[in-house]
Amino acid sequence: MGEALLSSKNQKILKDGFWDTNPITFQILGICSALAVTTQLKAAIVMSLGLTFVTAGSNVVISLIRNFIPPQIRIIVQLTVVSALVISIDQLLRAYMFDVSKQLSVFVGLIITNCIVMGRLEAFAMGNPPWKSFLDGLANGAGYSAILILIGIVREILGSGTLLGYHVIPASVYAQGYVNNGMMVLAPGAFFLLGIIVWIQRAISGYKES
Amino acid sequence: MNTSSTRYTFIFAIIVCVVSAVMLATFSEGLRTQKELNEELDVKRNILKAVVLKDPIAPKMKGPEVLKVYESKIEELVVDAQGNIVDGKTPKQLTEKNKDLFPLYIYKEDGQVMAYAFPIIGQGLWSTLYGYLAVESDATTIRGVTFYKHGETPGLGGEIEKEWFQKNFKGKTIYSVKEHKLTPTVVVKGKAADIVKGDALSYHVDGITAATLTGNGVTDMMARWVKVYDAYLSKVRKI
Numbered sequence: 001m002g003e004a005l006l007s008s009k010n011q012k013i014l015k016d017g018f019w020d021t022n023p024i025t026f027q028i029l030g031i032c033s034a035l036a037v038t039t040q041l042k043a044a045i046v047m048s049l050g051l052t053f054v055t056a057g058s059n060v061v062i063s064l065i066r067n068f069i070p071p072q073i074r075i076i077v078q079l080t081v082v083s084a085l086v087i088s089i090d091q092l093l094r095a096y097m098f099d100v101s102k103q104l105s106v107f108v109g110l111i112i113t114n115c116i117v118m119g120r121l122e123a124f125a126m127g128n129p130p131w132k133s134f135l136d137g138l139a140n141g142a143g144y145s146a147i148l149i150l151i152g153i154v155r156e157i158l159g160s161g162t163l164l165g166y167h168v169i170p171a172s173v174y175a176q177g178y179v180n181n182g183m184m185v186l187a188p189g190a191f192f193l194l195g196i197i198v199w200i201q202r203a204i205s206g207y208k209e210s
Numbered sequence: 211m212n213t214s215s216t217r218y219t220f221i222f223a224i225i226v227c228v229v230s231a232v233m234l235a236t237f238s239e240g241l242r243t244q245k246e247l248n249e250e251l252d253v254k255r256n257i258l259k260a261v262v263l264k265d266p267i268a269p270k271m272k273g274p275e276v277l278k279v280y281e282s283k284i285e286e287l288v289v290d291a292q293g294n295i296v297d298g299k300t301p302k303q304l305t306e307k308n309k310d311l312f313p314l315y316i317y318k319e320d321g322q323v324m325a326y327a328f329p330i331i332g333q334g335l336w337s338t339l340y341g342y343l344a345v346e347s348d349a350t351t352i353r354g355v356t357f358y359k360h361g362e363t364p365g366l367g368g369e370i371e372k373e374w375f376q377k378n379f380k381g382k383t384i385y386s387v388k389e390h391k392l393t394p395t396v397v398v399k400g401k402a403a404d405i406v407k408g409d410a411l412s413y414h415v416d417g418i419t420a421a422t423l424t425g426n427g428v429t430d431m432m433a434r435w436v437k438v439y440d441a442y443l444s445k446v447r448k449i
Contacts, residue, residue, distance in 0.1 A: 036363070037364065039363075039364060039365030039366070040364055040365050043364045043365075067213075068213065068222065069213070069222070070213050070214055070218055070219040070222050070223075071213065071214055072214060072219055073219055073222070073223055076223075077222075077223075077226055080226055080227070080230050081226075081230075083230075084230040084233060084234060087234055087237075088233065088234065088237050091234075091237045091238055091241050091245075092237070092241070094241070094245050094248065095241035095244040095245050095248065096244070098248040098251075098252065102252075102358075102359075159365070160365070182419060182420070185365055185366065185419070185420060186420060
């Protein structure tokens with residue numbers, strides 16, 4: 001130990017998860033939710049927060065018990081920890097933040113099946129100490145969130161003409177014959193956007209398929 | 211320590227199960243009262259929303275205030291399948307077993323009936339939809355509708371919880387005085403005005419783009435519950 005909390009190694013963990021090995025654009029994980037919950041920005045933000053919290057939390061728990069987990073059943077143990085964490089959060093929200101819990105509705109449950117959570121547990125938390133695992137979870141959550149929120153903004157503006165529920169495209173534009181892009185509300189719209197984002201991100205980060 | 215022996219694996223698995231189970235059970239039980247209070251409050255808030263109060267409550271209004279308004283304006287009744295009021299029963303006492311008893315909520319302002327409200331439940335595309343339908347004191351014109359619980363796709367079927375969709379129902383009629391028949395509201399595919407003409411417009415509403423099946427679900431539940439409650443409503447309808 002004796003390592004600074006944000007040593008250069010740890011900073012690299014943060015940068016990797018957010019940018020160099022971004023879960024969506026680099027690892028191509030968590031695509032399902034990136035398509036499902038980004039028709040509106042609000043849902044995208046809520047899902048981002050939930051996933052970041054769960055990834056960081058379960059990374060810590062698994063990292064703490066990593067040396068005791070029998071290798072044959074490690075995936076099941078990971079899944080149990082993730083599910084227990086997600087259900088606990090859901091219960092807490094229902095009791096103390098009922099409005100938020102109503103908006104989240106099905107999304108909370110969706111977090112359990114998000115590949116990023118399991119991916120980070122298996123790839124990182126099983127072999128690293130808790131603090132590093134926590135940073136890794138946080139960074140990957142943030143990387144996922146950034147993409148989700150970006151897609152959410154574009155889809156909500158083009159698909160519904162609103163942002164966080166407020167109208168941003170003036171009525172006069174509609175009067176000129178402008179119509180909302182119906183495809184943006186559907187999954188294909190997200191696919192196209194995602195493809196463009198992956199392209200741009202990889203062009204900047206200089207990633208090459210091996 | 212050999213972490214891959216069968217014995218160790220079994221013990222570990224059991225410990226993980228017990229710990230998670232105890233944790234989840236504690237959470238669920240410990241928060242039960244609070245969750246139930248929230249749900250009850252949500253139901254009352256939605257009944258108040260469906261009947262469209264003379265002085266609407268603010269969306270952010272706190273629990274105790276909502277309960278106070280509810281207590282003073284809403285009368286809770288239970289009706290049977292023949293439309294008779296069942297004395298001495300309240301909606302709270304109804305259980306799954308009471309298949310032929312239905313809760314009914316009457317909104318009164320200074321002792322005068324303003325609206326009748328009742329729950330509507332049905333299947334959407336992915337999930338069960340829960341809502342309330344309120345009709346004016348003429349027992350014919352829709353005063354308001356809410357959908358407060360569902361698991362439909364946000365932005366698509368999930369739009370049923372939005373103001374724009376719900377306000378389309380206002381002013382539609384569930385009974386045709388001219389033809390003496392029930393006209394439960396139908397959610398069309400597209401714009402109602404493009405699809406039906408004339409009198410039929412009084413019971414057709416705009417659909418949601420890319421959510422036809424959720425719309426069909428709403429149509430089905432309207433048909434079902436309007437028929438059930440007509441047993442009572444036909445008795446109070448003044449024609």
